[in-house]
Amino acid sequence: MKNSFLMRNPSTLIFLAALAIFTIMVTVLSEAFGLGLISTSFVKTLGKTLCLGLVAIAMDLVWGYAGILSLGHFAFFGLGGYMIGMWLMYERTRDIVISSMSDAPIPPTAEEITDAIGHQIFGVVGSSEFPLIWAFADSLVLQLVLVVLVPGVLAFVFGWLAFRSRVAGVYLSILTQAMTLALSLYLFQNDSGLRGNNGLSGLQNLPGLDAVAQDVVSIWFLWASALALGLGYLLAAWVVSGKFGSVIRGIRDDEARVRFLGYSVESYKLALFTVTACIAGIAGALYYPQAGIINPAEIAPIASIYLAVWVAIGGRGRLYGAVIGAGFVSLVSSWFTGGQAPDISLGFYTIKWVDWWLIVLGLSFVLVTLFAPKGIAGLFDLAGSRKWPNRHGADLGPDAGALREREANE
Amino acid sequence: MKRLILAGLALLMTCTLALSQEAPMQDILQDHSALITKSSRMTIAPAIAAISDSGLTQAQDVLQAWQSKDIWQRKSDGLFFRAKETAEGSYILFDFDSGETLGEADKADLKQIKPNSGVRALIGSALVTFQLQDSDPARRLAALTSIERNPSSELLAPLRASIDTETDADLKAKKRRAERLLTIAYDSDESARVAAISDMSGDLGVDLRATLNPLLETRTEVFAGEAPEGLNLARRLAPGEDISTEAAYDLLVTAGLAPARIDQAEIRATLGTHISEQEVGGVALEDLNQPEARARAYAALVAQGLAEPDPTSAEIKAHLDAHQFVEIYNEPSRPVTLAASEALEDILLNVGMNQSLDLILDGLSLASIYFLAAIGLAITFGVMGVINMAHGEFIMMGAYTGYVIQQLIPNHTASILVAIPMAFVVTFAAGVAMERLVIRWLYNRPLETLLATFGISIALQQLAKNIFGTQALPLTSPEWLDGAWVLNDVVSISYIRIAIFILAISFLAIFLFIMRRTRLGLETRAVTQNPRMAASMGINPNRVNMLTFGLGSGIAGVAGVAIGLFAKVTSELGNDYIVQSFMTVVVGGVGNIWGTLAGAAMIGFLQKGIEWFNPSNTLAAQTFMIIFIIIFIQFRPRGIIALKGRAAGD
């Protein structure tokens, strides 16, 4: 059965193969397990890019397939990061505290250890009490459950409220943006209990694994991210290839008709919104231990908009498009803003990419929206010379066969 | 009396000195040279007293020069002079005693005496007696300000003496008020103080409250048994009700009336000092990570007499019952505290009402800022249904236009008058260009409009950074907008906010006029309701869309000038307002200007209201406001004022 599913979706097979080859290549070239041609910091960048690919898939599902332009998925991504970050910080600090307390003549009580951990973690932000939300921070299993649960529940509650009152289209986008803004403003407060602007840091040091060097840890995370991306891709491909996929595409193209056909549009949207939030949470939980620090600035609305940018440039409505977009744009961005790109001298003015890259990105985004709604993935269509009936007008949605502009006006 | 003797002595000294050297003031300054150059409020008093009590005519001149940082010391001989800067950058020196010019000196040879603000205030107080009767009203005002800032009992008599001779009516009123306040605080006659309090009751001034509140300051004391008679008691404190039992017991401990409680850290430290053979008090060391084991071990130590016992709750209660806790006024006079507390009660009620008024003004002001930021959006998004994420950047563009104009035209009033139409023109043109180049291709793809305009938004923001830098730039308001409209010490609002309010109102009027009374408004309404029908009536929808979008953008530009005046001009200016602006339009109800107004009012007042509940955390106010809006939209998805037949997203 699985075989036939893969056969029906050759792109999935190709993608998974490419991902596997990529992972093996990086491992072979890395400092820890191979030739040392790729520096550890770049391995981390690649690992993070894979996580971004995963959250891009989630975004593509809600936006490219279901037409819900959510500007909140990076918030779910960040929440996943916070959840795993709490355990990492707690556990690492506990190790430090216990080792420093072991010299004391009187053995510490459990309460004293907790107090000391609290002081250690919250001392920098001027407090020492453990807030309630850290109740499960001592348990890896519970925090891992929360990685999925917290974004999922938030998405469910928000989605249920929004879809129930039939907020759709740009209104939903603005509302999700407001939710993201509220969340980031909340986390910016010191009183939020997650260390305010400082966020959770030192996440790259895995508790109990101090002896393992970062170049090894970075490869582990690369593998984990690749695995998560592969599984996420499979799940997403399976979802969109079945009946569920047909219904959500139908919702994207004409919500009213699908509703009149008797489908519970709201339930479909809500299910998809929640599941993709969970995927985003998992991606975040893998991303931030590689980044080393998570703070509210990561959750700011702009991040979610960038996510939409990646998916749009990569190509909506194609899962591999989303991954390519996320990988391509984030890597190219960091190349240009990293100061490595050569300046262009025009004689009277020197173009410094650090200054001009955002302008290029912004404008290229306008151009992609206007002239290439299929994004980079559209190139694959051309290369494969896949044909579709030549109907009049531009695509309304990104998929071949979507409602055409002129038809929509009728 | 002591002061008088001192003054006499000083006078005597200066007389003898004057006889010998003919430079009495310079001698005084030299005597206190170290203090004057060190210039600290803690040590300067003798120097000031020596000058002001010298009885010399030049004392006032010296103090005034000192206060305005005009005294310089010559490095070569350490002599002090009043110095005045010449056009060439050197300094003309004046002798204090003769008043004569002593020629010029280079800045490198001089050292400026810089009294800090605390020292200047002390000099000001010393000057009061000289200046109260001064012929220059500005100096008399300075003396009054000094009294207001640093009231003291010695100033009461000279102040009273100066009232009758005061010619300026305004100053006379001020002097009367200062005299009343000093009477309340310092008069030796109890009935005069009570009378002054009743004279002033109902007044809202901070200075009055600042005079009354110290009279009502209390201290908490503990007495074994009953409190003695003759104290000006404010109230008795019952432990557990008026004061927590912990705090009450701590008071007993600090007064030495009860043994201290032992906390966990102390228990742990005590246990640590009594370890013997891996045990403490018969409890094995490894068990001591349990709280009850520690308690057992400590009890054992107490039994052996090695540690102080922790008082039990029964003991604590017995101690508390045996004592009485009272709050006592620092002010001994009962009638004064009574009158003061009554007066203060009235005032506080009045202050509370005025604070609500002030809050309303603040809310109104914030609402008008939001309205101003959102009104352009009400046109492009509300009327045309085009989502424009670059709206904030149009606001920014307007603000930068204002900045550029201000660089070209130095006169602030003229530059603002030019900047407003220029900002409109610039952003109108930008809006039209954007509509022609991008938006018109996307009218049927609203989500993609959002993304494309977002691309423009980041490009414009970065462009502004490249051109103007990341530094916040000043957009200075004209002088007549400086300051605030002050109703009383509680209610005030800055003129710039009033101007923004007026601007918002006039924009509302302009908007209504254009939409209801002009051809463009008619055509806009026609095109937005049914473009094809409008086109068949001879209206060119392309042109109308272009002009309407330009109008919305232009208004955003003018809003930018206003916002820049009130806050700052940075490339991220637009970012701060974009989400709030969309919220304003959506909450208010899309497609209706009154809705936008209602939305702005609701958001503005709500935010101020939440801030009022939680004054120490402004960030929380913003978070709660957004959450409230999200929930509000669930229940009224079409906004406060909904157009019939349109749901959000249709």
Place this chain on the structure above:
Amino acid sequence: MKLLNSTLAGTLALAGLTAPAFAADCPIKVGVLHSLSGTMAISETTLKDTMLMLIDQQNAKGGVLGCELEAVVVDPASDWPLFAEKARELLTVHDVDVIFGNWTSVSRKSVLPVIEELNGLLFYPVQYEGEESSKNVFYTGAAPNQQAIPATDYFIEELGVEKFALLGTDYVYPRTTNNILASYLKSKGVSNDDIFVNYTPFGHSDWSKIVADVVALGADGKKVGVISTINGDANIGFYKELAAAGISADDIPVVAFSVGEEELSGLDTSNLVGHLAAWNYFQSAEAEANTAFIDAWKTRMGAERVTNDPMEAHYIGFNMWVNAAAAAGSTDVDAVRAAMYGQEFPNLTGGTAVMLPNHHLAKPVLIGEIQADGQFDIISQTSEVPGDAWTDYLPESAVLMSDWKDLGCGMYNTKTKTCVQTLSNY
């Protein structure tokens, strides 16, 4: 035994071989880790330019250890995780010998684990909240006892302030500083009711309510003073509202810890004359070294540019590093670190800065009144105050001390005489 001996000898020989090879490894690379884009670019770009100027000046003098210095500039783009990534890149890909960088505390906390893991060397030039001591970081900016505490003393002693409004932007530096100050004020006998604390978001612009609240504090008849840790752009709106409310510095003085010459250049200061700022350096300081520094800066960057406190911190830090490297005869991190302790270098305000074993500097504290031309009139200057990593005014930190030279510990508990931890808190 013989085997062990030969291995030992081998490693020693290797060490002997690598050390001089390291020193001769030309050019010597200096990492500059300051944001050139994003929100912090406004402040940090200036520091990048300062570093490039200092490196050019040093190269003109013949470099260090006979080698040219080469600046490696990267842009962490005000993105905190990117700071960690770029620091790793500097240390592993570019192999820099020292890093000068960071502005915000959160960026420093992001970089710390990387620097400690790879044994790098970071010079951090900005005033900060303390409560940290890393083996691999030299803090050339002010600790709270070199800025906040003296300024508060000045308020109490010189201005007679009895009631304090602690206004700050909601992030770690104001939070911790205000915590320390609140505790300090209580030790000075100021009651809890006389301390008003308020936090606002970054870039806050609606200040009318807060200014009104501060004015209302005066109703007790006590002199009110504002201690401001408000950051960046938000200051503009705050000072504008203050001016509009007609509050003069004689009524309610404001002392700011994050407002320097650079920030004032965006502001019309005529209404702010008399308000205060506390730093370790002001451009208006009269000293020959300062005049030379300002001249060099203006020649390089333009006559309208101003100098500020973090620039001086980099100036001192860079020169100390150069001298320490020369003294150690190598740019090896541990060798330079050992040579850093006790390094002295004349600061720009006329005194001498000393590097202490706790990785902080001894610097004078200056308090200046804002003048109409956007410069500061220095009205108080203390002698050199040694920087304190762990504040004496919070009970948990009072027992801690940092001494990397003799104790080799950044978090040493003086009560229990144990080293709490050798890695820093992040």
